Structure formats: C-alpha cells, structure tokens
Amino acid sequence: MSEITIENLSRRRFLQGGAGLTLGFCLPAIAATLPAAGPGKAGEGLAAKVSFEPNAFLRIGADNSVTVISKHLEMGQGTYTGLATMLTEELDADWKQVRVEGAPADAKRYNNLFWGPAQGTGGSTAMANSWEQMRKAGAAGRAMLVSAAAKHWQVDAAGIVVRDGVVSHPASGRKASFGQLAEAAAQEAVPADVKLKDPKDFRLIGKQAKRKDSSAKTNGTAKFTQDVFLPGMLVAVVAHPPQFGAKVKSFDASRAKAVKGVVEVVQIPTGVAVLAKDTWSAKKGRDALSVVWDDSAAFKLGSAEILARYKEMAKKPGLVAKQSGDANQAFAGAAKVVSAAYDFPYLAHAAMEPMNCVVKLDADGCEVWNGEQLHTGDQYGLAHALGLKPEQVKINMLFAGGSFGRRACKDSDYVIEAAQIAKAINGRAPVKLVWLREDDMRGGYYRPLFHHALEAAVDGSGKLTGWRHRLVGQSIIIGSPFEKMLVKDGIDAVSVEGAANLPYAIPNLTVDLHTPTDIGVPVLWWRSVGSSHTAFSTETFFDEVAAATGKDPVAMRLELLAEHPRHAGVLKLAADKAGWGQPLKAKAGERRGRGVAVHESFNSYVAHVAEVTVRKDGSVKVDRIVSAVDCGTAINPDNIRSQVEGGVGFALSSLYEEITLKDGRVEQGNFDGFPLLRIADMPKVEVHIVPSAAPPTGIGEPGVPPLAPAVANAIAAATGKRLRNLPFNTSELVA
Amino acid sequence: MIQLNVNGKALKADVEPDTPLLWVLRDTLQLTGTKYGCGQALCGACTVHLDGAPVRACMTPVSSVIGRKITTIEAVDAGKVGKAVQEAWRKLDVVQCGYCQSGQIMSAVALLSHNRKPSDADIDDAMSGNLCRCATYVRIRAAIHEAAKALA
Numbered sequence: 001m002s003e004i005t006i007e008n009l010s011r012r013r014f015l016q017g018g019a020g021l022t023l024g025f026c027l028p029a030i031a032a033t034l035p036a037a038g039p040g041k042a043g044e045g046l047a048a049k050v051s052f053e054p055n056a057f058l059r060i061g062a063d064n065s066v067t068v069i070s071k072h073l074e075m076g077q078g079t080y081t082g083l084a085t086m087l088t089e090e091l092d093a094d095w096k097q098v099r100v101e102g103a104p105a106d107a108k109r110y111n112n113l114f115w116g117p118a119q120g121t122g123g124s125t126a127m128a129n130s131w132e133q134m135r136k137a138g139a140a141g142r143a144m145l146v147s148a149a150a151k152h153w154q155v156d157a158a159g160i161v162v163r164d165g166v167v168s169h170p171a172s173g174r175k176a177s178f179g180q181l182a183e184a185a186a187q188e189a190v191p192a193d194v195k196l197k198d199p200k201d202f203r204l205i206g207k208q209a210k211r212k213d214s215s216a217k218t219n220g221t222a223k224f225t226q227d228v229f230l231p232g233m234l235v236a237v238v239a240h241p242p243q244f245g246a247k248v249k250s251f252d253a254s255r256a257k258a259v260k261g262v263v264e265v266v267q268i269p270t271g272v273a274v275l276a277k278d279t280w281s282a283k284k285g286r287d288a289l290s291v292v293w294d295d296s297a298a299f300k301l302g303s304a305e306i307l308a309r310y311k312e313m314a315k316k317p318g319l320v321a322k323q324s325g326d327a328n329q330a331f332a333g334a335a336k337v338v339s340a341a342y343d344f345p346y347l348a349h350a351a352m353e354p355m356n357c358v359v360k361l362d363a364d365g366c367e368v369w370n371g372e373q374l375h376t377g378d379q380y381g382l383a384h385a386l387g388l389k390p391e392q393v394k395i396n397m398l399f400a401g402g403s404f405g406r407r408a409c410k411d412s413d414y415v416i417e418a419a420q421i422a423k424a425i426n427g428r429a430p431v432k433l434v435w436l437r438e439d440d441m442r443g444g445y446y447r448p449l450f451h452h453a454l455e456a457a458v459d460g461s462g463k464l465t466g467w468r469h470r471l472v473g474q475s476i477i478i479g480s481p482f483e484k485m486l487v488k489d490g491i492d493a494v495s496v497e498g499a500a501n502l503p504y505a506i507p508n509l510t511v512d513l514h515t516p517t518d519i520g521v522p523v524l525w526w527r528s529v530g531s532s533h534t535a536f537s538t539e540t541f542f543d544e545v546a547a548a549t550g551k552d553p554v555a556m557r558l559e560l561l562a563e564h565p566r567h568a569g570v571l572k573l574a575a576d577k578a579g580w581g582q583p584l585k586a587k588a589g590e591r592r593g594r595g596v597a598v599h600e601s602f603n604s605y606v607a608h609v610a611e612v613t614v615r616k617d618g619s620v621k622v623d624r625i626v627s628a629v630d631c632g633t634a635i636n637p638d639n640i641r642s643q644v645e646g647g648v649g650f651a652l653s654s655l656y657e658e659i660t661l662k663d664g665r666v667e668q669g670n671f672d673g674f675p676l677l678r679i680a681d682m683p684k685v686e687v688h689i690v691p692s693a694a695p696p697t698g699i700g701e702p703g704v705p706p707l708a709p710a711v712a713n714a715i716a717a718a719t720g721k722r723l724r725n726l727p728f729n730t731s732e733l734v735a
Numbered sequence: 736m737i738q739l740n741v742n743g744k745a746l747k748a749d750v751e752p753d754t755p756l757l758w759v760l761r762d763t764l765q766l767t768g769t770k771y772g773c774g775q776a777l778c779g780a781c782t783v784h785l786d787g788a789p790v791r792a793c794m795t796p797v798s799s800v801i802g803r804k805i806t807t808i809e810a811v812d813a814g815k816v817g818k819a820v821q822e823a824w825r826k827l828d829v830v831q832c833g834y835c836q837s838g839q840i841m842s843a844v845a846l847l848s849h850n851r852k853p854s855d856a857d858i859d860d861a862m863s864g865n866l867c868r869c870a871t872y873v874r875i876r877a878a879i880h881e882a883a884k885a886l887a
Contacts, residue, residue, distance in 0.1 A: 076832030076869045210828060217833030218824045220768020220808035224834060227767035235762070260751060278762035279771070280754045352772050352780055352834040352868045401770070401834025402868045437773045638828060642874070646831055649870020671777040671866060680859035682872035 052182040054144050054190055056109040057087060057137040064165070064179030066093045068134075071103045071110035071119060072126040073373045074213060075351075075400035075407065076646070077700035078639035079126045081211045083134050085635050086127075089204045090138030090196060093178060094165035100212045102397035105375035118481075119375035122408045122525065124602035124698020127635055131695050132196075139194035141185075148184035149176060199693060205635050213399070224401050228358045228369045230430040234263055234275040236421045237282040237434055239289050241271060243298035243664035244444055244520045248272055248291060255288040265289070266424035270413075273421045279434050299520025300664040303449065306519060307343060310451035310472040314341070318470060318514040321491045322500035325508030327457075330466025334457035338548045340541055341453045343725040344473075344533040345658035346446035347526055348674060353401025354440035357418035361427030365392025370415060371400025373408040377481055381412030382419050404650070405525040409445055410480035413522075438669040446659050447526030448474040452499075452537040457508070462549045464560070467506045469499050469538070472514040474523045490515070494525065498534030498599060498705065503567050504542070504560035521661065527650060528704040531601040535705030536712070536726070539597035543713045544722065553596055553713065554580055561598075566630050569690055570607040571598045573628035577688050578609035589616050591735070592623075595713025597706035604631040604702035605690075606644070610683075610710040614718045618733035622652060622683040622711055629687060631702065632694035640699050641687040647703025648685050653677035655708055656727045737797055741766070742810035752798035756790075757781045759797045760807060768808035768837045772866070779865030782838035783807050789845040791864070808837035816886060817844045823882035831869035839865045843879050852883055 052060040059067040068084040080100040088098050103110045107119040113129040142162055149167045150157035153174050161168050168175035199205070216222035241247065251272050253265035261281025266273050272291055276282035331337060358369035365388050372378065372395050383390040400407050409415070418433035425431070435443065450473035457466030475492035477483055486493045491513055493500075500511045526532055546556040554575045561568040575581075575596060586592040591614045598607040611624040625648050634640055653676050660667045668674040708726070716722050719733050739746050741764060748763045755774075760766045760783070769792055772780030776791035783792045784806040811817035820843050823829075830836050839862070846853055846861035853861070858879050867875070 076830075078831070210825075211830065213833060214825045214828055214830055217830040217836050218821045218840060219812065220766075220837050222833050223767075224770075226771060227761075229765060229767075278750075278758060280751075280758040280762070283774075350868055352778065352832065352866065353770070354772075400832060402832040404868070434771075437775075642828065642831065642871070645873045646870045649872060650868070653868075653870065670773050670775055672775070676778075676866045676868060677870060677872075678866065679862045679872040679875060682870065682876075685873055 052141070052144070052186040054141040054185070055137045057134060058091070058141045060141065060178050060182045060185070062179050062182050064097060064177045066091065066098045066165070066178060068098060068100045069103045070100050072130070073121040073371060073397060073400055073403070073407070074102070075371065075373065075403040077126070077643060078211065078636060079121065080213055081209060081639060082127050082635050083130055084212055085204050085209045086130065086134035087138035089202055090135045091142045092162040092164070095204060095209055097165050098212070104397065105372065105379045105393070105395035107376045110375070118377065120377065120408060121373050122405065124604065124701045126698065127696045128603070128698060135196050136194055139196055140191055143191045143194055144185040144188040145178060145181050147188050148181050152184060199633070205633065206637065208638055209636050211639070222399050224353055224399050225356045225358060225369055225371050226353055226401070226434070228398070228432060230358065230360060233358070233430040233432055234277065235279045235282045235432050235434055236273045236275045236418070237279070237286040237436065238268070238270065238417065238439065239272045239274070239286050239291050240439060240443065241293050241298070243295055243300060244522060246293045246295040246298035249294035251289060251291040253289060255290070256285040259285040259288055264425055266421065268417065268420040268424055270417050270420070273424065275421065275425065275431065282434070283436060298664055301519070302662045302664070303345065303660040306449055306661070307451060309516065310449070313472050313514045313516065314451055314453045314470050318472070318512040319490050320510065320512045321496040322509065322511040327466045327468050327508040327510040330457040330508035331455070331468070333459065334466065335460040336458040336548060337455060338458065338545050339453070339455040340544055340722070340724055341451065342537040344450040344536070345660065345726060346449045346521065347654060347657055348441050348446055348659050348668070349404040349406035349526055350441065350674060350676060351400070351402030351404060351406055354437050355406065355414040355435045355443065356433055357415050358430060358432045359418045359422040360430035361386070361422045365394065366419060367394045367396070368415065369396045369398055371403065371407050372397040373400065373403055374412070377410065378412045378415045381416055385416045385419050386423060404527040405529070406445060409524060410476070410482065411522070413445065414443070437671070441659070441669050441674060442666040444522035445524035446521065447532055448476065448523040450533045452533070454537060454541045456541065456545045458545065458549055462551070464506055464545055464549070466508040467502065469511045470514070471496060471499060471511070472516065474519050474521070475515045476523050476525055476529070478515070494530045496534070497530035498601065499538060502538055503564040503600065504557070505563060506560065528601055528701040531599060531705035532654070535597065535599040535601070536709045539599060539706060539709035540712045540722070540724065543595070543716065557598060566605045567598050567600060570605045570628040570630050571596070573688050573690060574607035574609045574626050577628065577686065578611070578626035580609060584611060586613070590614065591718040593714045593716070593718025595710045595715070595717055597709035597713060599706040601702045601705050603697040604629065604699060606702045606706050608648070608706045608710040610707070610714040612711060612714040612718055614715060614733050616735045618730040618735070620711070620715060620728070620730055620733065622681070624684045625686070625707070625710070627685065627687045627703065628690060629699070629703070630690035630692055631699045632692050632696045634689050634692070635696050637689055640689055643699045644687045644703035645685045647701070648707050649677050649682050651704045651707035652681070652683070652711065654726070655711065658727045737801060739797070739800065739805060740803065741805045742807060743813070748797065750797060752796065754797050755793050756783070756795040756797050756800055756805070757792035760792060766807050766809055770834055770837055772835065778835070779842060780835045780838040782841040782865065784841060784845060787845070787848060789842050808841060811841065811844055814844070816847050819882040819885045820844050820847065820878070823878040823885065827874050827878045827881060829871050829874040829878050831871055835865060835867045839867065839875055843875070843882070847879065847882055847886065851886055853879060
C-alpha cells in the first residue's frame with residue numbers, strides 16, 4: 001500500500017457519511033496550523049471517526065490533529081504545556097498541531113503515579129510523576145505510526161524518519177502526515193516497551209515551547225467552571241453561617257422568593273441556597289433571605305485567643321518530629337544562645353475565580369464540571385453525599401482560575417455543596433453553585449495559623465552546635481484521606497516539612513510539634529504548604545545566628561551545606577548573579593539592603609536574593625529578586641521562569657495578607673480587607689536555572705517559600721530590625 | 736427589555752435595570768470572556784470598555800450604559816491596539832491561570848489607545864486596578880511595552 005491508498009481509504013471513510021459532523025468541533029483552531037504533509041494536504045479526506053488512540057494520553061485524528069490528554073489540572077502552572085511537551089518530544093509531532101484536553105476523572109487510567117490509586121494534582125508532582133509516562137505514551141504512538149508506514153510502504157522501519165509531524169522514508173521519497181497514517185497505525189499492536197530518546201536529541205524538552213493555553217486565555221474563549229451554561233441550568237448562591245460549625249436554625253425565604261428570577265430556596269447541610277435563573281438574581285435573593293443561625297456548636301474564638309493559646313502550648317515540649325545529637329547538651333555548653341519566635345496568620349488562597357461547581361443529576365448518576373484538582377477524592381466524596389457509586393460520578397475538568405491548593409479540598413467542600421443543592425431540588429435542573437468573593441474568603445480552608453519558637457546554641461569558637469525548633473499549629477492532614485500516607489506517630493509531615501529536614505549540618509537538633517485539635521477553623525494546603533511558614537522561620541533565624549556570630553549569611557550557609565550540593569548550587573548561583581557582597585547605592589533618606597534565603601520543597605531547590613529599599617515611613621519596596629532554581633531537567637525553561645516570577649509575587653503578597661477571626665467570625669471579605677499585590681509593587685525578577693540531567697521536579701510551588709525570608713533578611717540588612725511576625729508591621733521600620 | 740450596543744451589535748436583554756453589566760454580559764448574552772472576581776470594583780477582572788474607556792462591569796448598572804458603546808474581550812481585536820496587545824500577550828506567554836487576563840488586556844488596550852509610549856509609571860497607574868493572583872505582572876509590563884513597540 002502506498003500513501004495514496006491510505007488517502008483513498010480516508011476519503012472513502014469520509015464519503016461513507018456522517019463523518020464531518022464531529023470534526024467541526026476541533027478543526028477551526030487546528031486548520032490554520034496544519035502542516036502540508038505528503039501528497040495531498042493533510043486534513044483533506046477527513047474521517048472524523050477514524051482516530052488513533054494508542055493509549056489514554058494521546059489521540060491522533062485523521063484530520064492530523066494531535067490531542068494530548070492531560071490527567072492534571074491546568075490552574076496556571078503550565079501543566080498542559082509541560083505534559084504535552086514531554087509527549088510531543090517522543091512522538092515527534094509538530095508542536096503547532098498539538099492541542100491539549102483535560103482528562104475526566106478516571107483513576108484507573110489517570111492516577112497520579114506518586115499518589116497510588118488516586119487521581120489529582122498537587123505537591124508540584126505533575127511533571128515528576130508523568131516524566132516517563134508521557135514520554136512513553138508519545139514514543140508508543142510514534143512506534144505505531146512508523147510500523148504502519150513501514151508496512152504500507154513495504155520498507156524497513158529502520159529507514160523511516162519522523163520529524164515535526166511528518167513520517168517519511170527518505171530512501172524512497174515517501175512521506176505521510178500523522179493524520180494520513182492514523183487509521184493504519186490504529187491497527188498496529190501497542191509496543192510492550194519503547195526506547196526513549198537520549199536527552200541530547202531533545203528538540204522540545206529544555207527548549208522554548210509556547211504555552212498551549214495562551215490564545216484561549218487572551219481572547220476570552222478559555223472555559224472555566226464559571227463559564228459553563230447548561231440548558232435549564234439554575235445558578236445557586238448560598239447563605240453560609242457566619243461562624244464555622246454554626247447551622248441553620250430557621251429561615252424565612254419569602255422576601256428572597258419575591259426577587260424576580262429566583263426559582264427556589266432550599267436548605268442544605270451547609271446553609272440555605274437560593275436558586276435563580278441568573279447569578280445576579282440569586283445574589284439578590286440570597287441578600288434578601290433572613291436566616292437564624294444555631295451557633296451552639298460554632299467555633300467562637302478569635303485569632304488573638306488562638307495565638308495566645310499556641311504561645312502557651314509552646315512553653316512545653318511537643319511530639320518530637322526530628323532529633324539528632326543531643327540538643328540539651330549543646331545548649332548547656334553554649335557560649336551564646338540566640339532565640340526568636342514567629343507568628344504566621346491564617347491565609348486565604350484568594351484565587352481570582354472564586355470557588356464554583358456545576359452539577360447535573362440524572363437517572364444514571366451525577367455529572368460535574370469543575371476546575372478539578374482532586375478527581376478521586378471528589379468522586380468518592382460526591383458518591384458518598386449522593387448515595388451513588390464512584391463510577392456513577394462523571395467529572396469534567398475545566399481550567400481553574402487559580403487554586404493555590406484551594407480546589408484540592410480534602411473534604412470536597414464546595415463540590416459537595418453544589419451536589420447537595422442539586423439533590424435538594426431532586427435534580428430537576430442542573431445547578432451552578434457560585435461562591436461570591438465573600439463566600440470564598442470566609443469559606444475557610446486556610447493556610448493554618450502557626451507559632452514557631454527557635455533557639456540556637458553557639459559554642460565558644462562561634463560554631464552553631466544546637467538548634468531547637470518548636471511549632472504549634474493545626475494539622476491539615478489528620479482526619480483527611482491522606483492521613484495514612486502523611487501522618488506518623490501523631491506528626492503531620494506537612495506541619496514540619498522544611499523544619500524537620502533542615503539541611504544545615506548542625507550536630508544537635510530537635511524539632512517538635514504541638515497539634516491543637518480543638519480549633520474549628522478548616523485548614524488546607526496553600527501554595528508550598530508547610531514550607532510557606534517553615535522556610536520563613538528557619539531562614540530568617542539562620543540569618544540571626546549568622547549575625548550573632550559575625551558571619552556572612554551566604555558563607556555560613558555554604559559552610560553548613562557541604563552535604564547538600566543542590567542547596568549549595570542554587571545558593572551560590574543566586575548570590576553570584578545578584579552581586580552578593582557588593583554595596584547597594586541608597587538615595588538620601590532611604591535604606592537599602594540585600595538578603596538571601598534558600599529552601600528545598602517538593603524536591604526542587606530555590607534560592608532568592610532580595611534587594612529592598614526601606615523608606616523613612618517604614619514602607620518597603622522590593623526592588624529586585626535574583627533567583628536560582630534547580631528542578632532537575634528543565635522541561636519548559638520559560639515556564640519555570642514564569643512560575644518563579646509568579647511565586648515571587650504570590651509570596652510577596654503574603655507579607656501583607658492575613659485572615660483574622662473575631663468571635664469566630666472572619667473579618668475579611670473582599671480584596672479591600674485582604675489586599676493582593678498590585679503591579680506597582682512587583683519587583684524585577686531574574687531567574688537562573690541550574691542545568692541538570694536529573695529527572696524533573698515541580699516548579700509550581702518551590703519559588704514561594706524562600707521569598708519572604710529573603711525579603712525579611714534584606715530588611716534586617718537595611719535597617720538592623722527583624723520582622724519576625726507576618727504580616728509585616730512596617731511601622732517598626734520607621735526611621 | 737434593555738437595548739444595548741455590545742461589540743458593534745444591537746442586542747436586547749430582558750433584565751432588571753439595576754443588574755450590573757457584568758451579569759448581563761455573562762449570564763444573558765453569554766459573553767463569558769468578561770470575568771467575575773469581586774463584585775466591588777476591587778480586582779478589575781470584569782473590565783470592559785465603555786465608549787473606549789475602561790470600566791468595571793461588576794459595579795456598572797446596565798441602565799447606565801444604554802446608548803453607549805460597550806466593547807468586551809471578545810471583540811477587542813477588531814482594533815489594531817487590541818490586536819497588538821493580544822499578540823504581545825501570546826508572544827511573551829503572559830498568562831498563567833488566565834482568569835484575570837481579559838480584564839488586564841482591556842485595561843492595557845485602553846492605556847495604549849491614548850498613550851502609545853507608556854512609561855513604567857504610566858503602566859503602574861493604568862494597571863493598578865487589575866489584580867493577578869498568579870502575579871504575572873512582570874510579563875504584563877513587558878507585554879505592554881512590547882505592544883507599544885509593535886504599534887510604533
């Protein structure tokens with residue numbers, strides 16, 4: 001068979017009818033970029049039903065489209081592009097012909113390989129767990145295209161070349177597009193094993209691959225949960241209790257029902273839902289509701305009381321998370337003891353898209369549209385809430401307008417709330433639950449409030465001999481489905497990550513933890529999880545010790561990082577690129593300083609050097625951040641830079657953010673009370689990537705942890721004053 | 736029934752006059768590129784153009800825009816500034832989650848429409864009302880300069 005036969009075959013299929021219908025769906029975006037391939041144009045003789053799906057991650061259409069199926073959520077971190085880069089590299093498709101589609105919830109095919117049988121996105125694992133899987137998926141597809149071509153051309157497969165979406169046999173001058181070979185390739189056996197490229201032959205990995213979602217996200221066509229409209233769909237806005245743990249006692253819906261557009265008002269376990277034909281009517285209806293709350297089981301403490309309790313707890317030893325040497329002995333023999341305490345507030349994720357979810361119930365089960373981050377957890381949570389089997393819960397994954405951990409709710413809170421509303425109206429209409437900004441900000445699942453106390457022992461020669469670190473804060477993991485995996489002997493690993501694995505060679509070290517269990521504020525992972533607070537206390541405290549012993553912060557770190565070359569590598573690179581040690585010029589009346597921090601999270605290593613200006617009134621301007629990153633093989637260097645830039649801004653924002661409670665009520669509701677970083681406060685960011693052949697690790701989170709301590713250290717260098725509590729109180733810096 | 740001029744088309748919407756333009760665009764006209772972020776003109780995700788000037792659609796009652804020209808992200812590429820801004824955004828891969836970017840682009844287009852060579856301070860000023868939780872600000876700034884260059 002020659003390529004012409006294949007083309008004819010496709011054409012015959014096309015002529016058999018019905019085939020053109022589904023094509024229109026994916027063609028417009030693809031058509032413009034279809035490469036001309038072989039005799040006849042690719043895309044000609046289309047046969048929509050003919051597609052080649054060698055595995056769960058790849059589909060090649062007769063229209064020459066290459067669709068990569070992403071098992072991970074695209075929430076901004078570049079996952080769709082990263083996964084597609086890995087697969088396309090081995091498939092040797094043309095990057096322009098590749099599109100990405102979100103996978104449905106199906107843990108059998110799409111589990112996170114680092115999470116056992118569960119599907120989901122988090123812990124900066126997407127690239128790392130998919131590294132072999134996606135490349136093998138691409139290589140398998142390529143091998144099948146090649147063997148199909150070899151058969152049809154009756155040539156030796158070894159003489160076939162695949163490049164940029166074209167399969168060719170230079171010796172005979174034959175060539176075909178992927179689309180032309182798709183049907184024949186589908187008849188080939190899936191290879192049991194495939195050979196992957198030598199990294200030196202990479203053409204996409206480590207090079208610039210443009211984001212796959214840039215077009216849709218710049219012309220308004222990208223679909224988020226908020227943008228889902230189903231026939232007959234109702235929008236639900238919910239009145240939630242003002243305190244965590246409070247319940248509905250009674251409610252009067254008469255005024256709400258009088259609002260034009262309001263269709264139903266129903267009580268659900270988490271409040272009272274107003275369903276309307278549109279969002280504004282639902283909001284007006286919600287505002288017109290009058291609800292009496294039963295606060296008998298509500299959590300009623302304020303942040304100040306919580307913190308006071310934690311400080312009291314910190315006076316006594318907690319459960320030991322890490323012990324090496326004999327800290328007590330080191331402190332007994334110390335020439336100098338340095339100590340400091342640190343407070344961290346609750347923080348909201350504050351994704352730009354407030355939480356929302358669309359649920360449709362029917363006789364077969366339930367269908368969900370969501371910026372889905374925890375597929376398997378939500379599937380089981382929904383099944384439980386609705387009395388269904390997990391396989392009756394179909395979840396469609398849309399783009400998420402940010403998440404930072406919030407859409408991976410261990411309790412499936414907002415997802416189940418949407419289902420409860422649909423259930424309360426007996427599935428009569430699909431329901432779009434819309435949380436307004438205030439619902440989102442007051443909805444809990446915050447980065448937990450923490451108190452840390454640190455002490456360091458320095459001997460007569462100025463050597464750091466002992467380190468004690470005590471942490472007090474709620475556990476994210478205990479009581480969640482992740483407990484078995486992440487809690488040992490009462491220690492929640494994510495409470496102490498970044499502290500218990502302190503990289504510095506300190507001979508005597510104790511890290512212990514108090515986990516209060518009577519605080520009724522729901523807590524959750526927030527971009528970089530435990531490291532969002534542990535990097536701050538450890539890296540600023542280390543600087544205090546360096547200052548107390550008269551050592552340079554970079555030199556002292558390097559001295560104690562001999563066993564940790566990747567930490568040392570990024571630290572040296574950042575310091576070098578930032579001109580560490582060179583004086584900074586300051587204008588009259590301004591104080592300037594440079595600070596550094598290095599931290600590993602999720603097996604990626606990041607060092608930041610911050611340059612700050614502190615004005616007379618105490619306000620701080622972060623002028624420049626120089627970052628060095630080691631995340632193994634850099635799949636998309638530009639996306640790594642982008643994630644580090646964004647991580648810097650996200651972390652910088654957190655210096656001034658806090659969620660506070662008074663009498664159990666969250667005091668902030670919108671961006672006036674919880675101000676996010678604005679463009680004028682964004683520093684220049686230079687990102688340097690350490691060349692590496694190690695397997696890739698994540699980059700969505702690791703840029704965050706070392707930023708705040710680098711800035712605090714820079715402020716201390718500029719002013720001599722240590723800001724130890726977050727959010728920063730810059731009135732302490734007034735000159 | 737309220738008569739609106741959206742993206743050069745005369746459209747009708749059967750809504751209460753106090754309904755914010757945002758929800759008319761999104762829920763009634765299904766122009767979903769304009770986003771809800773805060774409902775209080777604090778984040779800029781809902782930015783659209785009213786006779787060419789940027790406004791926050793979430794705080795703009797639909798009754799106040801009758802007879803005025805409304806432009807949304809869906810049609811901003813009809814003008815050369817809009818096209819240049821979108822191209823610069825793509826060239827520099829500005830977006831991350833993308834949810835705020837319609838609003839960012841609408842504000843950037845409004846800026847460049849009356850200031851073809853904005854300084855960093857001009858950009859800070861014009862873009863100060865647009866929040867991005869992914870903090871894509873480095874690239875937003877660079878893309879505005881890039882678009883300015885392309886338009887020069």
